Amino acid sequence: MxxxxxxxxxxxxxxxxxxxxxxxxxxxxxxxxxxxxxxxxxxxxxxxxxxxxxxxxxxxxxxxxxxxxxxxxxxxxxxxxxxxxxxxxxxxxxxxxxxxxxxxxxxxxxxxxxxxxxxxxxxxxxxxxxxxxxxxxxxxxxxxxxxxxxxxxSAGRRMQTEFVAAPPFWTVGHVIDYVADTEGLPDTFYEIFIVDPAYKLLGSVALDRLLRARRSKLLSEILEEDPRTIRATDDQEDAARAFERYNLVSAAVVDEAGRLVGVLMVDDILDVIEEEADEDLRALGGVTGDEEISDPVLYTARSRVPWLLVNLATAFFSASVIGLFEATIEQMVALAVLMPIVASMGGNAGTQTMTVAVRALATHDIGGHNARRLIRRETLVGLLNGIICAVVVGMIAGLWFQSAQLGAIIAAAMVTNLVFAGLFGILIPLGLDKMKFDPAVSSGVFLTTVTDTVGFFSFLGLASWWFRLGPF
Amino acid sequence: MxxxxxxxxxxxxxxxxxxxxxxxxxxxxxxxxxxxxxxxxxxxxxxxxxxxxxxxxxxxxxxxxxxxxxxxxxxxxxxxxxxxxxxxxxxxxxxxxxxxxxxxxxxxxxxxxxxxxxxxxxxxxxxxxxxxxxxxxxxxxxxxxxxxxxxxxSAGRRMQTEFVAAPPFWTVGHVIDYVADTEGLPDTFYEIFIVDPAYKLLGSVALDRLLRARRSKLLSEILEEDPRTIRATDDQEDAARAFERYNLVSAAVVDEAGRLVGVLMVDDILDVIEEEADEDLRALGGVTGDEEISDPVLYTARSRVPWLLVNLATAFFSASVIGLFEATIEQMVALAVLMPIVASMGGNAGTQTMTVAVRALATHDIGGHNARRLIRRETLVGLLNGIICAVVVGMIAGLWFQSAQLGAIIAAAMVTNLVFAGLFGILIPLGLDKMKFDPAVSSGVFLTTVTDTVGFFSFLGLASWWFRLGPF
CATH class of the missing domain: 1.25.60.10 (MgtE N-terminal domain-like)
Known part of the structure; x- marks a missing residue:
């Protein structure tokens, strides 16, 4: 404040x-x-x-x-x-x-x-x-x-083409005088880039390092030889990752030949990071366009409707699973009352797993070394929380409909669905990422399809088999 | 890369x-x-x-x-x-x-x-x-x-207590010599803070500004008088907002009396921004603890189960709405097959609105001046997309069950639910924010309750009334 x-x-x-x-x-x-x-x-x-x-x-x-x-x-x-x-x-x-x-x-x-x-x-x-x-x-x-x-x-789009560069044979004193005497330097800069006559980057000297050096020192003696550089064609998100990882405030941008073409500043990177996190968050919430809160009604509606139609298709798919059991439901309406509970809890548990997975993928925290451990963990978490929810749901449903058997059946369906939710909550984002799709955008729709289908099928199927009702 | x-x-x-x-x-x-x-x-x-x-x-x-x-x-x-x-x-x-x-x-x-x-x-x-x-x-x-x-x-936790400070009567040359001669200065710094003998902050001089000035100039002549400062007790998120808004790389941290106690650096702010976006994203995904991907199974399961149990309660609430219509469903099982479609589409549309609203609240993009416009926009978007989805769902359902009347009823329920979804998708986060709750954490559960209830009630209620079935 x-x-x-x-x-x-x-x-x-x-x-x-x-x-x-x-x-x-x-x-x-x-x-x-x-x-x-x-x-x-x-x-x-x-x-x-x-x-x-x-x-x-x-x-x-x-x-x-x-x-x-x-x-x-x-x-x-x-x-x-x-x-x-x-x-x-x-x-x-x-x-x-x-x-x-x-x-x-x-x-x-x-x-x-x-x-x-x-x-x-x-x-x-x-x-x-x-x-x-x-x-x-x-x-x-x-x-x-x-x-x-x-x-x-790309980094080339975000870079500033104004920068301060000097040859390696200048002294610290010479650079300080040059900066003091030269008009038209960039408004803000945090380091001096050292280049050869063809503007090939030789190194950089941060201003605090420059100030700490004696005036008589050559830049070649104090330069950092391997500064973190960004290629102009690199994606801005990769650049942001490098800034975050190595705590940079500015970084040289070079072309394919290693020539200095610009500089990326941390304030632009802040915007990139915010944008990136925003995109993930919106994508998970089903807002896939570049919608902004100042957009008018028609534009907003149009950008959101494709996602709704995709979801409508998957909703019809799960409805068709219920359709298989019409005869069962007709004989026991309690099933219709309870079935959305199993499906929606699967959706909730799966979304928890998916959220963690999508974010970890975005920040490169999942890799070959821990993917297997995570799959195991999420499945076990699904099993444990499935058991807890199963006990609660089984007791309440059993009491509500005065049927211990119905309670046992919804409990079994709940465990099944939450295990699937954990497993697919991680497998779907991992798989999409492996196939080079953005896991934030489409994981949700696949996951809901799985949790709805498994939820309805396991509950209605078990009931139909146990009570010898309906089609099976 | x-x-x-x-x-x-x-x-x-x-x-x-x-x-x-x-x-x-x-x-x-x-x-x-x-x-x-x-x-x-x-x-x-x-x-x-x-x-x-x-x-x-x-x-x-x-x-x-x-x-x-x-x-x-x-x-x-x-x-x-x-x-x-x-x-x-x-x-x-x-x-x-x-x-x-x-x-x-x-x-x-x-x-x-x-x-x-x-x-x-x-x-x-x-x-x-x-x-x-x-x-x-x-x-x-x-x-x-x-x-x-x-x-x-707080900013006080994130600040670095090492900084470079100088009195206003020093010359530029004096400071440059001081920096070159003094051991034990902080590893990295981007500005010199100008303080009075009691360490009250008088201003700051960025290093590039220092380098551009003549050696004979007094610091008091070149200092920026009103640098953006952060209070040590300020929340780190407010500090991050100030860094982003005013493109800072470092900022003085002052105590209640305006004395300089430390400096906040942009690399720490990058972490804060990432953390903050992460929290919102996880909260929306129902992951409310400070879970990390390296956490073991038991810890993860325990931190996620409260959210599942809250959702279980709301799921039972929506089930009880269905329970009102048992007699209706018994006479027309097609209703049980179709009802999850209405509820789930409301959930999807509401989540789109809620995601946009939660994020805009987090970045302070919603205020008194546009809240009313947004409520109007989201309701209208719900109406428009409700009509589009209604046409599609009405036709498919009508053909599937060979009943134009059933198609018309699900279409009407769809429009109703999507309007409610848009309206509550924005009202719930706004209301929670006004009551000083974090809208990211609990908006979802309230919203699902609304969209499930309205979805089931409008569809089953309309059908029951139109076909003169069941309780009403």
């Missing part, structure tokens, strides 16, 4: 707090800005939003009504920080950029680091993107186009 | 690769180390594991059998980097620490930054912790105890 506390302190007392206690944007503040916009009161808009951090400005843009967004940009004029666009949802960004004049956008992006500029441009369609690029200087355009040529979600 | 590629390059050709192509620990490598341990071959263990990065060493420890772990530490002796213990699961860490002599641990922790030392000590029980602390020097013990006194999951 400190950040918010400070924002409050920085605001004069007669102003509205921009964030509530919980760190959310204050509705009062947003309304104030919207009112100033509707009155075309440029001075008031500057007062309220002229000095915001890019991140707060981004939140404000999202909170405003659709039509007020371009007006805010116009009213703020030169004071609008385009970096704020890196903080808003894709839908909002694309819509807003389409409504602004290409010259305004090109002008606003002049001061951005290349990674922010690429982030803003990459989701536009090519025609819009080209219109903006045309308004830029040749050098800027070349640098941005080169980044945009790397595949989506 | 770059990191792995390098690890490979760094390994002499006759050695085994420690990681597979996918970035997981190689089973061959782990077996090699296990063999060397079982043969007490210290030289071979040093060869294989003596130079590992702390993160790789951590993964190796987790991959080894329980009994081999303390042996690895002994065989590596002085070359065992205790920082590796920050990279392993809590269960593994606690067990391993309990088996090592307190002197060994105290000795090994001497070289660690304070945040790593606290991380390693915090999960031990107090007796074990005190035994280790006793072996340390007074100054170390005081610093660690002070951090450990802050609440669990």
């Amino acid at each position: 400190t950040a918010d506390a400070e924002t409050r302190d920085a605001t004069p007392p007669d102003e509205v707090d921009i964030r509530t206690e919980e760190g959310r944007l204050s509705a009062l503040y947003v309304d104030g800005v919207a009112k100033a916009i509707s009155e075309n009161d440029s001075a008031r808009v500057h007062d309220l939003a002229g000095d915001l951090h890019e991140s707060d400005l981004g939140d404000l843009i999202e909170a405003l009504e659709h039509d007020d967004r371009p007006k805010l940009v116009e009213l703020l004029g030169k004071d609008f920080d385009f970096a704020a666009l890196t903080e808003v949802d894709e839908t909002v960004r694309v819509q807003l950029l389409e409504e602004l004049a290409p010259e305004t956008v090109a002008e606003g992006m002049r001061d951005l680091d290349s990674d922010d500029a690429v982030y803003i441009l990459e989701d536009l369609d090519e025609a819009d993107r080209d219109k903006i690029l045309e308004q830029m200087s040749g050098a800027e355009r070349v640098a941005l186009t080169r980044s945009l040529d790397y595949p989506e979600s | 770059t990191a792995d590629a390098e690890t490979r390059d760094a390994t002499p050709p006759d050695e085994v690769d420690i990681r597979t192509e996918e970035g997981r620990l190689s089973a061959l490598y782990v077996d090699g180390v296990a063999k060397a341990i079982s043969e007490n071959d210290s030289a071979r263990v040093h060869d294989l594991a003596g130079d590992l990065h702390e993160s790789d060493l951590g993964d190796l420890i987790e991959a080894l059998e329980h009994d081999d772990r303390p042996k690895l530490v002994e065989l590596l002796g002085k070359d065992f980097d205790f920082a590796a213990l920050t990279e392993v699961d809590e269960t593994v860490r606690v067990q391993l620490l309990e088996e090592l002599a307190p002197e060994t641990v105290a000795e090994g922790m001497r070289d660690l930054d304070s945040d790593d030392a606290v991380y390693i000590l915090e999960d031990l029980d107090e007796a074990d912790r005190d035994k280790i602390l006793e072996q340390m020097s007074g100054a170390e013990r005081v610093a660690l105890t002070r951090s450990l006194d802050y609440p669990e999951s």
Whole structure:
């Protein structure tokens, strides 16, 4: 909450707090800005939003009504920080950029680091993107186009092409003077890269290491020879993994020939990690598109319906299993009352296992060395918890329908289903991962099919056999 | 994959690769180390594991059998980097620490930054912790105890108590010389903190800013006056939010009086963000404890069973809804076959909404200004997708059971349930959040209760009324 506390302190007392206690944007503040916009009161808009951090400005843009967004940009004029666009949802960004004049956008992006500029441009369609690029200087355009040529979600897209590089024969003193005297260095940097004349990366020197060295030392004497590097074509998730694993704050990005082409910064990696975790979570919840909370109704509905239809197919499949036992149910309706319990408990237990497995796969915590142990563990956990749930469900069902036999049958079905749930809760994600599918996306639907089918079949089948009812 | 590629390059050709192509620990490598341990071959263990990065060493420890772990530490002796213990699961860490002599641990922790030392000590029980602390020097013990006194999951627990501070009247040149001449500065730092004699924080100077300034400038002239600071008692998640929002790499931690007590580093924040996303994901999957994949069967089963029992209660509740319609089902068994479809589709659609809502709450993207819009959107999405699913399910069910009326009834029930699913999928997390409960943990169970109940009741109720069957 400190950040918010400070924002409050920085605001004069007669102003509205921009964030509530919980760190959310204050509705009062947003309304104030919207009112100033509707009155075309440029001075008031500057007062309220002229000095915001890019991140707060981004939140404000999202909170405003659709039509007020371009007006805010116009009213703020030169004071609008385009970096704020890196903080808003894709839908909002694309819509807003389409409504602004290409010259305004090109002008606003002049001061951005290349990674922010690429982030803003990459989701536009090519025609819009080209219109903006045309308004830029040749050098800027070349640098941005080169980044945009790397595949989506690659390190090349996320990297910043501005960095500080020096030859190995410079002294520490020389570099320090160079940094002090040179205009146009990147806004922020944490290390100096040491390169040969062809820009092949020889090593790096972190700033704290530079400061600790004598001025007379050569860079070649103090450089770290094998810094962790990222290839521009590497996936951003692999880059994030390397940052996490080796506690990096920045890393050189090199091309196929080992030449330095950019630098990845940890703040971008934070976004990648958040995005990645988000994707897994949404995928497990059946939200598979790149839906955002600012999306309109139709778009949201359309992006969610395929998943529902897939599930509908599996629901019909489990219904057909029940259909096999129509005659059985007709003779003993209690079975219809109890059968969803067995199926749903299997689903719950299986989801527990699947969640752990999917997350462990995402963080590379499952491998050849422990997969077998995990399969054994999950099956045994299913067996143990199956027994516990079986005792409870058996007693309650037995008492409810005054039939110890029915209690025993639902108990047996429960154990069976929870063992299957544990086994398939881990086998399905492992199998999908082995076949190079994303286990977060489709494990759930396969798992439900298994737990519903096994749940209905074991319970109804056992009952039908024991009470000599129905088809078998 | 770059990191792995390098690890490979760094390994002499006759050695085994420690990681597979996918970035997981190689089973061959782990077996090699296990063999060397079982043969007490210290030289071979040093060869294989003596130079590992702390993160790789951590993964190796987790991959080894329980009994081999303390042996690895002994065989590596002085070359065992205790920082590796920050990279392993809590269960593994606690067990391993309990088996090592307190002197060994105290000795090994001497070289660690304070945040790593606290991380390693915090999960031990107090007796074990005190035994280790006793072996340390007074100054170390005081610093660690002070951090450990802050609440669990607070910024004070995660901070590093080593930092570089300077008074405002020093010149840039003076600081640079001080850094070059002083032994015992922290391993890594990205900024210099400017403090008054009472250690009250006056501002900060990032290293790149320091390097850009003339040697003769005073720190007071170049310092950033209002750096984002974190209070030691703040929750680590709030600190993470501030790092993300304002793209920080380190931040001063201050006590209630505004005195500088430590510094938070972005690599620890990466772990916090990962942890936080992990918690949400597990909670949604019904894994509520702090279970880890290295946990044994019994522990895992015990931590998962409460969630299953809660779900069992709700399953019985929905079963009791079905029980109301026993007479209806007896007369028309097709209802029993179809009813799980309505309930399960409601569960799926509701989970989609709930997932989006829980995540948006976690990242503070829902607030007063958009909650109403989201409730409207989710209800409308439920209506639209309800109609689409209703058409499909109505046609198939109608054809299957040769009854257009049955098709119409299941269609109507489907629309009803999906509207409720959308509405409650958002209202439940919002309500729980308002009442200060974690929406990720319990939204699911309430939601299933709603979608099952509404699903069974609307379908069976409509059928019973239309066909004049059963109780109503």
